[in-house]
Amino acid sequence: MFFMLRKAFVRHYLIKSMKSFKPNEKIKDNAYIGSIEKYNEIYDYSIKNPEGFWAEQAERISWFKKWGKVWNWDFNKAEISWFEGAKLNACYNCVDRHVENGFGNETALIWEGNNSSENRKLTYDDLLREVQLAANSLKDLGVAKGDRVCIYMQMIPELTIALLACARIGAVHSVVFGAFSPDSLESRINDSECKVLVTQDAGVRGTKTDIPMKKNADETLKNTPSIEKVLVVRRTGSPTEMIRGRDVWWHEAMESADSLCEPEIMDAEDPLFILYTSGSTGKPKGVMHTTGGYMVYTSTTHHYIFDYKPGEIYWCTADIGWITGHSYIVYGPMANRAVTMMFEGVPNYPDYGRFWEIIEKHKVNIFYTAPTALRALMKEGDNWPKKYNLESLRLLGTVGEPIKEPEWMWYHSVIGNERCPIVDTWWQTETGGIMITPLPGVTETEPGSATRPFFGILPQLVDDEGNVLEGNNVEGNLVMERPWPSIMRTVYGDHQRFFDTYFSRFPGKYFSGDGCKRDEKGYYWITGRVDDVIIVSGHNLGTAEIEGSIGRHPDVAEAAVVGYPHEIKGNSIYAFVTLRTGRKITEKTKSEIAKIVRADIGPHATPEKIQFTEGLPKTRSGKIMRRILRNIASDNVDNLGDISTLADPSVVESLVSERI
Numbered sequence: 001m002f003f004m005l006r007k008a009f010v011r012h013y014l015i016k017s018m019k020s021f022k023p024n025e026k027i028k029d030n031a032y033i034g035s036i037e038k039y040n041e042i043y044d045y046s047i048k049n050p051e052g053f054w055a056e057q058a059e060r061i062s063w064f065k066k067w068g069k070v071w072n073w074d075f076n077k078a079e080i081s082w083f084e085g086a087k088l089n090a091c092y093n094c095v096d097r098h099v100e101n102g103f104g105n106e107t108a109l110i111w112e113g114n115n116s117s118e119n120r121k122l123t124y125d126d127l128l129r130e131v132q133l134a135a136n137s138l139k140d141l142g143v144a145k146g147d148r149v150c151i152y153m154q155m156i157p158e159l160t161i162a163l164l165a166c167a168r169i170g171a172v173h174s175v176v177f178g179a180f181s182p183d184s185l186e187s188r189i190n191d192s193e194c195k196v197l198v199t200q201d202a203g204v205r206g207t208k209t210d211i212p213m214k215k216n217a218d219e220t221l222k223n224t225p226s227i228e229k230v231l232v233v234r235r236t237g238s239p240t241e242m243i244r245g246r247d248v249w250w251h252e253a254m255e256s257a258d259s260l261c262e263p264e265i266m267d268a269e270d271p272l273f274i275l276y277t278s279g280s281t282g283k284p285k286g287v288m289h290t291t292g293g294y295m296v297y298t299s300t301t302h303h304y305i306f307d308y309k310p311g312e313i314y315w316c317t318a319d320i321g322w323i324t325g326h327s328y329i330v331y332g333p334m335a336n337r338a339v340t341m342m343f344e345g346v347p348n349y350p351d352y353g354r355f356w357e358i359i360e361k362h363k364v365n366i367f368y369t370a371p372t373a374l375r376a377l378m379k380e381g382d383n384w385p386k387k388y389n390l391e392s393l394r395l396l397g398t399v400g401e402p403i404k405e406p407e408w409m410w411y412h413s414v415i416g417n418e419r420c421p422i423v424d425t426w427w428q429t430e431t432g433g434i435m436i437t438p439l440p441g442v443t444e445t446e447p448g449s450a451t452r453p454f455f456g457i458l459p460q461l462v463d464d465e466g467n468v469l470e471g472n473n474v475e476g477n478l479v480m481e482r483p484w485p486s487i488m489r490t491v492y493g494d495h496q497r498f499f500d501t502y503f504s505r506f507p508g509k510y511f512s513g514d515g516c517k518r519d520e521k522g523y524y525w526i527t528g529r530v531d532d533v534i535i536v537s538g539h540n541l542g543t544a545e546i547e548g549s550i551g552r553h554p555d556v557a558e559a560a561v562v563g564y565p566h567e568i569k570g571n572s573i574y575a576f577v578t579l580r581t582g583r584k585i586t587e588k589t590k591s592e593i594a595k596i597v598r599a600d601i602g603p604h605a606t607p608e609k610i611q612f613t614e615g616l617p618k619t620r621s622g623k624i625m626r627r628i629l630r631n632i633a634s635d636n637v638d639n640l641g642d643i644s645t646l647a648d649p650s651v652v653e654s655l656v657s658e659r660i
């Protein structure tokens with residue numbers, strides 16, 4: 001008896017301490033792919049015969065005309081195309097064909113407002129009607145195929161409609177996250193010379209009931225010569241100044257628009273959208289995605305990774321201002337005729353139970369969120385989720401940054417009741433869709449690992465010299481050996497930058513900018529960025545952009561920013577600032593610096609800590625050694641590494657002693 005107990009204890013203990021979780025039988029039995037053997041078989045086929053595999057997957061999309069060759073690519077020139085010559089329309093795939101197939105009265109979109117009393121449901125019929133009106137409204141404002149349309153909104157249904165309306169007429173949308181400042185909006189509009197801006201009177205989020213979207217836009221529009229018209233959705237009814245001849249109310253435009261709008265016939269390689277992301281220089285990069293490959297990849301990944309079954313309620317909590325919203329609220333799910341949810345509010349309003357309340361209310365089956373949200377909610381204790389019935393949940397997902405064991409375990413046990421598989425999905429704005437991920441009916445998950453590549457994805461790890469690290473138990477830079485259908489095609493207006501950023505560091509390969517470990521099982525563990533991007537609450541921020549902004553303060557001589565671990569946000573920003581000679585260090589300077597960054601980029605970029613210093617650690621050639629600053633900011637001062645190559649090693653001592 002004692003031994004039996006002991007054995008059970010040891011087994012339990014070992015399982016717990018190894019922390020790996022097999023999908024249960026029910027999940028396996030119902031999943032599209034229900035065994036590791038099946039995954040291996042399909043994966044091997046997708047790698048050995050990529051053109052065959054992707055040609056088959058492409059059948060889930062409706063094409064007006066099929067392709068000649070599946071792919072053409074040369075990473076040495078940063079040239080990639082998929083399904084070139086084939087014709088399709090993304091909006092047709094997300095809306096019309098479902099109506100044509102008789103599913104028009106099924107729910108397409110569930111919208112939950114900032115206040116839980118505000119809800120809207122749109123069927124595919126509704127969407128088709130609205131999208132055609134919106135598409136014609138854009139046409140009436142002079143938008144034609146190939147024109148860029150900037151969209152600066154909060155999470156309201158018109159945002160989704162605006163995206164689909166652009167896709168319908170072949171206009172290229174460029175969504176700018178609604179919390180971005182007027183300056184950030186301006187540089188993004190000007191970079192791609194958008195012709196029309198779609199915005200809303202004001203926004204509602206949490207306790208903020210009057211976020212001045214149109215007012216911000218007006219400030220921006222003083223310096224955006226390409227914008228001819230502004231389409232304004234009425235969300236709050238706040239008093240709004242409309243400029244005659246330029247500004248048009250959305251509802252008025254829709255009222256006078258024609259109700260029929262044929263979808264434009266687009267080439268697979270015609271641009272679908274631009275989405276800006278932070279890079280290692282101050283100027284944001286316009287990541288450009290095209291139509292055919294993007295639609296094939298987002299719908300294929302949504303199908304297998306979320307194992308989506310008709311009728312299920314699927315909720316991705318991301319903002320459509322980021323790639324996750326583009327690919328996994330709008331295009332992927334809608335191509336698959338999913339019921340997709342959109343939430344206007346925040347997880348802690350009116351209280352920390354909001355997410356769980358929504359899950360109970362709408363009987364959400366699949367829930368996809370960010371580790372930063374989980375950490376923030378976990379901190380508030382289990383009583384919030386325990387108040388609600390979460391039994392509808394079947395599958396959980398995360399994205400945006402490495403998830404650590406505590407929040408993974410909390411997600412698993414408290415939210416998923418140890419029943420729901422967790423898919424920790426690794427991908428990027430640039431990749432367009434999920435690249436490394438568990439599959440719910442297949443993968444034995446381990447907290448913190450994104451596990452294995454999706455079909456057709458061939459990740460490699462290389463050392464800093466570019467040598468491929470073969471086998472398991474290795475750590476290096478994460479690269480991709482070959483393209484997948486939704487890889488970005490260029491940096492808008494700057495193909496050289498596309499090449500330089502992604503294909504020059506390791507010639508012939510796509511470089512993700514992430515570090516990664518492959519363990520003894522062959523599982524991938526993302527270790528974080530190895531370049532100058534900091535991920536704060538899942539938002540990518542370029543150090544150069546923040547440093548440039550701090551440098552605009554008249555007293556500042558130089559600044560260097562780094563990330564340091566933060567309990568909730570994942571990382572927070574630490575700024576080291578040198579003032580011009582003779583300028584006084586005051587609390588006021590600090591708050592002014594914070595204010596400039598907030599105004600230039602947005603509140604999410606504000607440095608949490610600002611340390612004034614006499615000097616920064618530089619090499620003799622003048623390069624700032626961020627590694628040292630990162631270690632100081634992270635309170636890892638016993639481990640600063642070699643500082644002998646610094647031009648003036650003595651600065652380190654004062655940096656450490658004055659650490660905040």
Ligand code: WTA
Pocket residue numbers: 277322323324398399400401402403424425426427428429430450512513514526528529535538539540
């Ligand atoms: C990080 C978001 C670890 C990574 C879709 C990547 C992750 C960057 C994960 C892209 C994950 C995203 N585990 N790290 N599951 N998912 N990242 O462009 O550093 O906003 O390069 O795209 O987020 O962020 P982006």
